[in-house]
Amino acid sequence: MFEAVLLTVxxxxxxxxIAAVGELVVERSGVLNLGVEGMxxxxxxxxxxxxxxxxxxxxxxxxxxxxxxxxxALFAFLVLFLVANQVATGLALTILGIGLSGMIGEAFIGVxxxxxxxxxxxxxxxxxxxxxxxxxxDALVYLSxxxxxxxxxxxxxxxxxxxxxxxxxxxxxxxxLGYSVLKVRFMAILFGGACAGLxxxxxxxxxxxxxxxxxxxxxxxIALALVxxxxxxxxxxxxxxxxxxxxxxxxxxxxxxxFDIPSQLLSSLPYLATIGVLVLISANRRLTLVNTxxxxxxxxxxxx
Amino acid sequence: xxxxxxxxxxxxxxxxxSLLKATVAAVAFAAAGSxxxxxxxxxxxxxVGPVGDFGWTYQHDQGRLAVEEKFGDKVETAYxxxxxxxxxxxxxxxxxxxxxxxVIFTTSFGYMNPTIKVAKKFPDVKFEHATGYKTADNVATxxxxxxxxxxxIGQIAAKQSKTGTAGYIASFPIPEVxxxxxxxxxxxxxxxxxxxxxxxxxxxxxxxxxxxxxxxALIDQGADIITQxxxxxxxxxxxxxRGAHGFGQASDMINFAKDAQYTxxxxxxxxxxxxxxxxxxxxxxxxxxxxxxLAEGHVVMAPYTNxxxxxxxxxxxxxxxxxxxxxxxxxxITKQDGSVAAEDGVTLDDGAILGMNWxxxxxxxxxxx
Numbered sequence: 001m002f003e004a005v006l007l008t009v010x011x012x013x014x015x016x017x018i019a020a021v022g023e024l025v026v027e028r029s030g031v032l033n034l035g036v037e038g039m040x041x042x043x044x045x046x047x048x049x050x051x052x053x054x055x056x057x058x059x060x061x062x063x064x065x066x067x068x069x070x071x072x073a074l075f076a077f078l079v080l081f082l083v084a085n086q087v088a089t090g091l092a093l094t095i096l097g098i099g100l101s102g103m104i105g106e107a108f109i110g111v112x113x114x115x116x117x118x119x120x121x122x123x124x125x126x127x128x129x130x131x132x133x134x135x136x137x138d139a140l141v142y143l144s145x146x147x148x149x150x151x152x153x154x155x156x157x158x159x160x161x162x163x164x165x166x167x168x169x170x171x172x173x174x175x176x177l178g179y180s181v182l183k184v185r186f187m188a189i190l191f192g193g194a195c196a197g198l199x200x201x202x203x204x205x206x207x208x209x210x211x212x213x214x215x216x217x218x219x220x221x222i223a224l225a226l227v228x229x230x231x232x233x234x235x236x237x238x239x240x241x242x243x244x245x246x247x248x249x250x251x252x253x254x255x256x257x258x259f260d261i262p263s264q265l266l267s268s269l270p271y272l273a274t275i276g277v278l279v280l281i282s283a284n285r286r287l288t289l290v291n292t293x294x295x296x297x298x299x300x301x302x303x304x
Numbered sequence: 305x306x307x308x309x310x311x312x313x314x315x316x317x318x319x320x321x322s323l324l325k326a327t328v329a330a331v332a333f334a335a336a337g338s339x340x341x342x343x344x345x346x347x348x349x350x351x352v353g354p355v356g357d358f359g360w361t362y363q364h365d366q367g368r369l370a371v372e373e374k375f376g377d378k379v380e381t382a383y384x385x386x387x388x389x390x391x392x393x394x395x396x397x398x399x400x401x402x403x404x405x406x407v408i409f410t411t412s413f414g415y416m417n418p419t420i421k422v423a424k425k426f427p428d429v430k431f432e433h434a435t436g437y438k439t440a441d442n443v444a445t446x447x448x449x450x451x452x453x454x455x456x457i458g459q460i461a462a463k464q465s466k467t468g469t470a471g472y473i474a475s476f477p478i479p480e481v482x483x484x485x486x487x488x489x490x491x492x493x494x495x496x497x498x499x500x501x502x503x504x505x506x507x508x509x510x511x512x513x514x515x516x517x518x519x520x521a522l523i524d525q526g527a528d529i530i531t532q533x534x535x536x537x538x539x540x541x542x543x544x545x546r547g548a549h550g551f552g553q554a555s556d557m558i559n560f561a562k563d564a565q566y567t568x569x570x571x572x573x574x575x576x577x578x579x580x581x582x583x584x585x586x587x588x589x590x591x592x593x594x595x596x597x598l599a600e601g602h603v604v605m606a607p608y609t610n611x612x613x614x615x616x617x618x619x620x621x622x623x624x625x626x627x628x629x630x631x632x633x634x635x636x637i638t639k640q641d642g643s644v645a646a647e648d649g650v651t652l653d654d655g656a657i658l659g660m661n662w663x664x665x666x667x668x669x670x671x672x673x
Contacts (some may be wrong), residue, residue: 004520004524005521005524007520008517008520008521008524011517012513013515015513026416043311102354102356105356106356108356109356109362110555110559111559112541112559112560125524132379153403166608202511203513207325207512207513207516208512208513208515208536208538208541209518209541210512210537210538210541210560212356212357212358212510212512212537213353213354213355213356213357214354214357214510215512215513215536215542216351217508217511217512217513217514218511219513246518248514249517249521250516252504252506252514252517252521252522253525255503255504255505255521255669256471256502256504256521256522256527257525258502258668258669258670260670262672263477263504263505264505264507264672267505267506267507281636304518
């Protein structure tokens with residue numbers, strides 16, 4: 001029973017985790033991209049379409065990543081080089097993504113999807129309980145953990161991460177030191193787009209292998225909230241994504257077990273839990289301020 | 305009575321999406337409006353979801369396409385999709401009315417008050433509101449007896465289930481959904497009096513991920529038959545994956561669950577739309593309340609698949625009985641609290657079914673209030 005719940009939680013949390021880690025990198029560089037939902041849904045539709053046409057799940061995943069990056073490149077061009085308002089551009093990107101994906105996906109409505117093969121890691125997957133939970137998942141689940149590890153390492157243990165954080169905290173100083181603020185931000189935005197596209201592919205290829213309009217159903221927004229929730233720390237994103245996934249799945253199990261709790265209350269639990277944790281985190285103001293990228297959302301125009 | 309509520313988190317992006325699509329539609333609309341006044345009648349449709357949901361809105365749009373095909377140049381159609389219920393709906397309906405639509409179909413429960421309001425301002429335009437209960441001289445209502453289909457799938461579930469338990473993924477506790485759960489269980493109890501149904505409320509009409517998670521939870525807790533009153537194909541896919549079985553909702557979903565789908569309850573709006581548009585063409589339209597089911601072809605059962613012949617026979621016999629005028633809500637029916645809802649042989653009237661707010665005995669759930 002516990003094992004079954006855990007398996008469901010992993011699939012519910014993975015797309016949130018992937019998208020949130022990408023956005024975390026973007027925000028660490030000082031850019032707020034509210035277009036996660038739009039990039040995610042483009043990833044979902046392109047991933048599905050390519051997998052469907054070629055018969056290859058992995059090609060679909062690659063295409064989804066490219067689609068997410070293409071969307072984010074558009075965003076980057078507007079906010080970095082034309083200095084458009086980040087909030088408005090991000091919202092526009094979401095609207096564009098939802099509309100465009102609906103148009104592209106029209107031919108794929110009612111077409112069953114390919115299943116991504118699950119990776120069974122030999123020997124380890126046969127351990128009772130631990131095996132099925134940790135070593136019998138689809139490739140993207142492992143990838144999501146690798147992604148968090150790499151991002152956490154790069155952000156705090158490498159020069160690259162230091163530059164990225166410097167750009168996000170004080171773009172004026174980073175510029176004065178000779179770092180190209182725009183180039184760093186551009187790369188960060190592309191990385192965020194790639195992750196959002198990947199998260200979309202997870203939805204349309206692994207979570208629910210099909211394409212339907214609007215299938216992200218607000219998960220991009222939840223990913224955005226998770227970044228704030230994590231106070232811009234990658235490992236906390238894992239906690240947030242899994243907490244959110246766990247509470248929303250437990251709600252369904254609690255109902256099926258006929259606990260005498262109103263379903264509306266249960267449905268609101270993931271959000272209540274999020275608010276609760278945010279309150280706890282913000283109680284420690286010093287820590288929050290240290291981790292918040294100081295230049296978040298501020299445009300940078302290099303003076304020559 | 306679809307979509308009386310929406311999840312707040314979805315509201316924001318639904319809203320933006322509809323704005324974009326409405327703008328695109330408006331431009332196309334303006335262009336078309338000047339060129340084509342050749343059609344005798346213009347029929348317009350307001351949808352709550354995307355036409356690509358492969359469920360509720362998809363089926364309404366199939367009805368619209370059937371109207372176009374049937375009448376050719378004589379009838380012009382237009383639609384707006386993903387229109388949120390509330391103030392936006394009023395604007396969308398009013399624009400259609402202003403732009404020369406002769407008949408406007410508003411296809412969600414939450415459009416009821418906006419439809420009535422706009423109808424007062426445009427007495428010459430005919431309005432058709434799906435699943436509501438308010439009518440006027442120029443406002444008709446229409447709905448289908450989906451519970452007839454649910455009685456049949458309840459019987460199939462009881463015959464086929466090995467665990468004696470079905471999982472029911474429900475959207476919102478509104479009468480239509482409650483009546484569906486009751487009809488399903490009454491059908492199941494007619495075969496196996498001890499049959500159990502576990503209900504999970506997901507509080508959304510459409511979220512494939514959440515619906516899939518609900519299906520997984522129900523299967524993990526012993527249900528081997530999954531049925532749903534939500535709009536995506538995700539629960540059936542889960543059933544297919546896990547070796548359970550289920551039923552399609554609104555559309556035939558057999559492509560998503562070749563081995564898992566027993567049948568599907570298909571909404572077919574085409575006959576109604578064609579009939580009503582014909583009446584507008586002939587100038588014979590009048591307001592009324594249509595509530596039809598299997599007999600009139602507004603509710604259609606998809607081919608029975610993955611079933612032994614005797615179960616198919618039973619389902620077909622029940623289908624024929626309902627088509628012959630038998631109502632699934634015929635007594636004896638006992639409410640969950642033990643009180644009598646209908647004596648032996650007594651049939652509930654339409655009002656009691658359309659306003660149903662109680663469970664029949666045997667539902668393993670407390671009705672949310």
